[in-house]
Amino acid sequence: MKKTRVLIVGGGFGGLYAALEFEKRRFTDIEVALISEENFFLFTPMLHEVAASDLDLTHIVNPIRKMLRHVRFFEGEVQSVDLVNRCVVLSHGFDQHTHTLGYDHIVFALGCVTNFYNIPGLQERAVTMKSLGDAIALRNAGVAPDEIDWIVAHGTSTSLNDSTETKAIKAAYGSAASTRQISSPKSMIGHLVGAAGIASALAAVGGIRDGVISPTANLHTPDPECDLDYVPLVARRGKVDTVAVNGFGFGGQNAVAIFRRFEA
Numbered sequence: 001m002k003k004t005r006v007l008i009v010g011g012g013f014g015g016l017y018a019a020l021e022f023e024k025r026r027f028t029d030i031e032v033a034l035i036s037e038e039n040f041f042l043f044t045p046m047l048h049e050v051a052a053s054d055l056d057l058t059h060i061v062n063p064i065r066k067m068l069r070h071v072r073f074f075e076g077e078v079q080s081v082d083l084v085n086r087c088v089v090l091s092h093g094f095d096q097h098t099h100t101l102g103y104d105h106i107v108f109a110l111g112c113v114t115n116f117y118n119i120p121g122l123q124e125r126a127v128t129m130k131s132l133g134d135a136i137a138l139r140n141a142g143v144a145p146d147e148i149d150w151i152v153a154h155g156t157s158t159s160l161n162d163s164t165e166t167k168a169i170k171a172a173y174g175s176a177a178s179t180r181q182i183s184s185p186k187s188m189i190g191h192l193v194g195a196a197g198i199a200s201a202l203a204a205v206g207g208i209r210d211g212v213i214s215p216t217a218n219l220h221t222p223d224p225e226c227d228l229d230y231v232p233l234v235a236r237r238g239k240v241d242t243v244a245v246n247g248f249g250f251g252g253q254n255a256v257a258i259f260r261r262f263e264a
């Protein structure tokens, strides 16, 4: 009896879990094949742990061939899909030679591409966070905690935010936390909500340009939960080459951007 051919294209969450479901059910009249560019399944939710060196990259990848015993696996790049004649062309190998695979049913699980929303210059300058290569590039970017001259804090002057941010800084910077200079522009200009992140970024760039760390205004009575160096009341002059800007919630969505002096 001729078996029904199911072809799954893409070995990410959608494709692999579709294949695993077929593995479980073991239909005798269906043959299943999966094509993916890589011979590994990448657990994307933990990519940032690899970027932060909290996990080794081997902890978030799993060989697809090892996970699938009955579904045939083809490592290769899908070049084209002919919906009329029901076949897929894939290329692989050093010479990128091609194969054509026929199917009766096809499952599309090729994922998506990063959208830069046509923001000028973003695609050329941004570091994306989608592949293992992206995480490794970020991990190897090589900014050590003690290289950060100034942390422009999200610092909203609310007790929960400020004490939580202090804990996060201690967790991220380790022993270097106590000697980092930290201040919040919101102490002077308030919370600009959606524009808060850009105001902090401008403070960072101005600080690098002028060698000035702007202070945390009105910090007369420190919260015992916030026991780091928050540059109280008076600006400081000095070396400002590398600045981390924390933007959480409004105007940042839990992002940390690092700005560095550019030496031409």
Ligand SMILES: Cc1cc2nc3c(=O)[nH]c(=O)nc-3n(C[C@H](O)[C@H](O)[C@H](O)COP(=O)(O)OP(=O)(O)OC[C@H]3O[C@@H](n4cnc5c(N)ncnc54)[C@H](O)[C@@H]3O)c2cc1C
Binding pocket: 009, 010, 011, 012, 013, 014, 015, 035, 036, 037, 038, 044, 045, 046, 047, 048, 076, 077, 078, 079, 109, 110, 111, 112, 129, 130
């Ligand atoms: C950093 C990060 C963190 C995330 N955290 C979470 C989270 O905590 N919770 C959550 O629910 N979601 C999270 N997501 C989103 C989640 O990863 C995606 O929603 C999910 O991966 C989408 O599954 P998919 O199968 O559609 O695509 P993907 O998992 O991207 O899989 C697409 C697959 O197709 C392959 N492929 C693409 N083009 C071709 C081609 N031409 N030929 C062959 N193969 C091809 C790719 O190599 C990949 O294996 C996160 C995503 C990222 C990037």
